[in-house]
Amino acid sequence: MKAPIDFFFDFSSPYSYIANEWVDAVAARTSRRVRRHAILLGATFQAAELKPPVAHPIKREYVLRDFARSARFEGLPYQPPPVFPIPTQNAARLFWWLAETRGDEAAAAWALAGLRAVFTRGVPLHEPDALKALAAEQGLDPAAAEAVWSDVAWKARLKRANDEAVAAGVFGAPFFIVDGEPFWGNDRRPQIERWLASGPF
């Protein structure tokens, strides 16, 4: 059994949205499983003494343009979110709750729904009402969802995910670890594909 692809993402990361759309197909072609990790980029930025790219003058203009162009390059719909970046801890806590109580597939479905909601429909996932509405769309009970993201146990689960990501060397998103090899960024797709197809290079 080949090792899974560890895929770290933040619900507020446009490049994570893009990568989330291709990672399963790329993995399946080489009989790999994808193990998703919802994290908070803020935690990894802090550990690496980084700021979000949009916090830098000049770079900001570029990355906003590149987000949309990189989505078009992959043939994906993309709509710049009205508020960006947004805090995503509640969506991420729901992810871990699903992962641990219903399994990886349920968590992956939530990741897909959340990322698409943010980047194709401008859904403000940081607003409780919007998040509850998305939960309901996904067949989850909105009140139960709110109880989950307010629960210290799921807050702690997310914190552990952030800590583990930092310990694994993650400093941005999307971030992939394949057979112990780290790949940062949606644009490492060609290198990941080669690694999966023919091994270390």
Added chain:
Amino acid sequence: MKAPIDFFFDFSSPYSYIANEWVDAVAARTSRRVRRHAILLGATFQAAELKPPVAHPIKREYVLRDFARSARFEGLPYQPPPVFPIPTQNAARLFWWLAETRGDEAAAAWALAGLRAVFTRGVPLHEPDALKALAAEQGLDPAAAEAVWSDVAWKARLKRANDEAVAAGVFGAPFFIVDGEPFWGNDRRPQIERWLASGPF
């Protein structure tokens, strides 16, 4: 006549070394010319309030690994320079002197020689003796080379290149501008190739 590809690089940028190896062939396939701009990343980092990637803990380990892996991905030799990053203003002044007195081809040959010296042979281009030796290898008079990089006129020429790069939105290297469209990073090669082959997307 199609617009040239503007290619901004720093002699101390590993990803610039890699991009410099493919940019001419990619341009030639679509009848484009490459117009090189030697710049100092320090100037663009300052304007964008950025630090070099290796200045960040955690990220440093990753990028050092990715430099070498990205070179292997392109089938290029790569040897991590013993000192990194290095100040490259003297090499860049020689570039502009060659560009303006002998033309783009002579400057491109110097760019190739300098980048390969740093990243395949560990030549410390920031040391005057090493730079003079490289100049001699390239058929330039070492004393004349030193006179050039000490000359206020060529210092000013490089400063103008940095200022123009910042004004054009450049905040890192390699950086490409094609038909007014900015592309940052060696890893934007697939997007640049598509743009050149079939136009805006």
